[in-house]
Amino acid sequence: MARRMLLSGNEAIVYGALDAGCRFYAGYPITPSSEIMHLMAKEMPRVGGVFIQAEDELAAINMVIGASWGGLKSMTATSGPGLSLMQEGIGYAVMTETPLVIVDVMRTGPATGQATKPAQGDLMQARWGRHGDQYLVVLAAQDPQEAYDLVIEAFNIAEELRTPVILLIDEFIGHGREVVVVGKDVVIKNRRLPPPSGEWMPFDSEDPRQASPMPLLGKGYYVLVTGSTHNEYGYRDVHSFETHYRLVKRIKEKIIGNLDKMPKPIVLGKPDDAETAIVCFGSVCRSAREAFYKLRERGFRMVFVRLRTLWPLDYDHLSRILDNVEAVIVPELSLGQLIHDVREAVDTSTRVIGVNKVGGGLPIYPSEIIKVVKEACRK
Amino acid sequence: MSMPIHPSRRYLREETLPTAFCPGCYNGIVMNALFQAFKEMGVEDLRDYVFVSGIGCSSWIPSPYIKADSIHTLHGRAIPVATGVKLSRPELNVVVIAGDGDLASIGGNHLLHAARRNMDLVVVMINNLVYGMTRGQLAPTTPRGMKTITTPYGNPENPFDVARLLGYTEANYVARWCVCNYIQLKNSFKEVFTRIKRGFRFIEVYAPCITYVVRREKKSPGEKLKELMRRCIPLKKYYSLLDNERGDKIPIGVYKAEDKPGFLENYRAYIRKAMEG
Numbered sequence: 001m002a003r004r005m006l007l008s009g010n011e012a013i014v015y016g017a018l019d020a021g022c023r024f025y026a027g028y029p030i031t032p033s034s035e036i037m038h039l040m041a042k043e044m045p046r047v048g049g050v051f052i053q054a055e056d057e058l059a060a061i062n063m064v065i066g067a068s069w070g071g072l073k074s075m076t077a078t079s080g081p082g083l084s085l086m087q088e089g090i091g092y093a094v095m096t097e098t099p100l101v102i103v104d105v106m107r108t109g110p111a112t113g114q115a116t117k118p119a120q121g122d123l124m125q126a127r128w129g130r131h132g133d134q135y136l137v138v139l140a141a142q143d144p145q146e147a148y149d150l151v152i153e154a155f156n157i158a159e160e161l162r163t164p165v166i167l168l169i170d171e172f173i174g175h176g177r178e179v180v181v182v183g184k185d186v187v188i189k190n191r192r193l194p195p196p197s198g199e200w201m202p203f204d205s206e207d208p209r210q211a212s213p214m215p216l217l218g219k220g221y222y223v224l225v226t227g228s229t230h231n232e233y234g235y236r237d238v239h240s241f242e243t244h245y246r247l248v249k250r251i252k253e254k255i256i257g258n259l260d261k262m263p264k265p266i267v268l269g270k271p272d273d274a275e276t277a278i279v280c281f282g283s284v285c286r287s288a289r290e291a292f293y294k295l296r297e298r299g300f301r302m303v304f305v306r307l308r309t310l311w312p313l314d315y316d317h318l319s320r321i322l323d324n325v326e327a328v329i330v331p332e333l334s335l336g337q338l339i340h341d342v343r344e345a346v347d348t349s350t351r352v353i354g355v356n357k358v359g360g361g362l363p364i365y366p367s368e369i370i371k372v373v374k375e376a377c378r379k
Numbered sequence: 380m381s382m383p384i385h386p387s388r389r390y391l392r393e394e395t396l397p398t399a400f401c402p403g404c405y406n407g408i409v410m411n412a413l414f415q416a417f418k419e420m421g422v423e424d425l426r427d428y429v430f431v432s433g434i435g436c437s438s439w440i441p442s443p444y445i446k447a448d449s450i451h452t453l454h455g456r457a458i459p460v461a462t463g464v465k466l467s468r469p470e471l472n473v474v475v476i477a478g479d480g481d482l483a484s485i486g487g488n489h490l491l492h493a494a495r496r497n498m499d500l501v502v503v504m505i506n507n508l509v510y511g512m513t514r515g516q517l518a519p520t521t522p523r524g525m526k527t528i529t530t531p532y533g534n535p536e537n538p539f540d541v542a543r544l545l546g547y548t549e550a551n552y553v554a555r556w557c558v559c560n561y562i563q564l565k566n567s568f569k570e571v572f573t574r575i576k577r578g579f580r581f582i583e584v585y586a587p588c589i590t591y592v593v594r595r596e597k598k599s600p601g602e603k604l605k606e607l608m609r610r611c612i613p614l615k616k617y618y619s620l621l622d623n624e625r626g627d628k629i630p631i632g633v634y635k636a637e638d639k640p641g642f643l644e645n646y647r648a649y650i651r652k653a654m655e656g
């Protein structure tokens with residue numbers, strides 16, 4: 001039954017996760033994500049789930065991995081410094097194809113930075129923060145409602161593709177309070193279990209886009225889970241080229257090949273007759289959208305692209321949208337990370353201009369974006 | 380005429396044998412003691428057991444050799460993964476087997492906190508005095524003065540007495556045995572699976588690395604075992620000696636054996652409160 005609630009983004013994450021079937025939470029307190037943990041501590045025991053405050057983020061992510069193999073939908077939440085500590089564990093989850101969800105409520109960095117202030121500087125560490133060839137899914141929400149919706153999506157993707165999924169929000173969204181509709185008819189997906197009989201492999205799949213069935217512990221499967229390179233049955237093979245290459249290629253293909261399962265970008269305006277584009281993700285999209293509407297009112301030919309899936313990124317789709325524009329404006333609460341993707345999606349004649357601002361809890365104002373667009377159009 | 384089948388084979392993934400351990404490695408003694416305990420307990424197969432290990436030679440004991448569910452985790456992270464497994468599946472016996480470096484150095488924080496929580500796990504720490512897998516570097520258990528590849532002039536640091544340390548925590552059961560105390564080690568395994576079935580149960584096995592400790596001393600595995608038998612003394616006696624009287628003695632025995640409710644039972648009571656409230 002749908003209900004309207006006044007929720008912060010952090011609170012919306014908790015209700016979304018519980019509605020998605022999450023029954024295990026382990027975490028370590030860190031601003032500005034802690035309210036997720038506080039509400040989980042209250043709600044999780046009420047639904048008979050497990051909540052544990054871990055001794056550090058290394059423990060948190062590894063407890064989540066263990067609980068996921070135990071069969072529970074599992075998650076943690078953190079902010080930049082905690083995500084950095086979790087990276088080795090996230091790589092392990094990629095390699096062992098362990099479904100789990102990590103919410104990163106972004107703050108400024110590096111190091112302790114400004115702990116209470118929003119930023120968007122974790123895009124690259126979410127996507128690439130681990131060693132080796134590793135592919136996972138990174139989503140981004142723009143407001144509490146979308147945080148609720150996308151955390152459910154995150155669990156669905158994690159379970160269906162047997163992969164870690166990172167959901168990015170930031171301090172603005174985490175602490176901003178808005179009306180959120182919860183408990184709509186949400187579609188819930190669960191991991192594929194081994195067939196009752198016949199041949200199956202826990203770590204391979206004929207169709208690389210499909211995840212292998214995930215065996216449950218304690219059922220006599222004699223599961224072998226290892227972060228070392230392993231063959232289709234889980235046996236370690238740390239020497240052969242074929243086994244390693246096949247494994248990392250398959251995991252890559254499973255993520256990159258499933259673009260159609262990922263939340264789509266929101267596009268406003270007509271790409272065909274636009275001169276200028278704005279590409280953005282997360283909380284910044286709200287200023288950017290306002291800038292877009294104002295500029296359009298004043299006769300600027302604009303297209304607005306709001307990305308909700310940051311990895312895998314549909315470069316072809318982005319390229320098609322940006323095909324005709326002369327300039328792309330990329331506002332970010334960082335010194336510029338998404339801008340590199342945009343450069344990759346357009347040809348060299350297209351100007352790509354960042355609007356970058358970070359620190360002090362300041363947003364990027366629509367006026368700042370409008371100014372840059374106007375300057376770009378004058379040239 | 381059919382060959383008699385070794386009683387331990389049903390607990391092993393035979394296709395993975397022989398093991399990759401160095402000739403003479405004492406890990407085999409630990410495996411045998413564990414399997415004999417299972418046999419005496421009447422355990423037919425290990426489907427109710429989940430083994431979790433870290434990174435290091437000793438972590439290979441369960442993965443891939445033991446025929447049970449096993450999770451070979453990152454270096455140092457066996458205990459948190461095992462905690463996640465146990466909390467999600469309380470009905471399973473969750474057993475950690477890992478090295479002294481793994482559990483007491485890189486994973487040291489988890490060891491202390493799992494003991495503080497009296498988490499319902501069995502943890503077996505193979506103390507081979509060094510980092511065996513990575514060629515014998517200093518471990519947090521390396522005795523003072525011992526030469527390793529990273530302390531070529533003799534270890535200037537103090538080691539942890541891990542069992543004694545955990546004896547001061549909320550853990551239910553803490554024991555140290557040497558590989559030369561085969562019967563006591565086997566009985567200790569039985570104890571933590573049958574008599575004290577809850578809370579944090581820790582068994583340290585003193586098992587000097589055959590390659591980077593014993594061979595450096597120019598001893599054979601058998602000679603070393605004889606030496607260890609001479610050096611092992613009951614822990615009560617050991618700790619009553621003055622520092623300068625302890626010499627090369629190794630304290631063995633049970634540091635504590637209690638049967639308090641573990642984390643899970645306390646958490647269940649907590650959940651009941653949440654549901655009533």
Ligand SMILES: Cc1ncc(C[n+]2csc(CCOP(=O)(O)OP(=O)(O)O)c2C)c(N)n1
Binds near residue numbers: 434436478518
């Ligand atoms: C994060 C990380 N750091 C370092 C290593 C390298 N490494 C592998 S095993 C090991 C030490 C193992 O020692 P111990 O836990 O005592 O096990 P043993 O081999 O002695 O049984 C080290 C340092 C690693 N795998 N991961």
Ligand SMILES: [Mg+2]
Binds near residue numbers: 478480
């Ligand atoms: Mg060691």
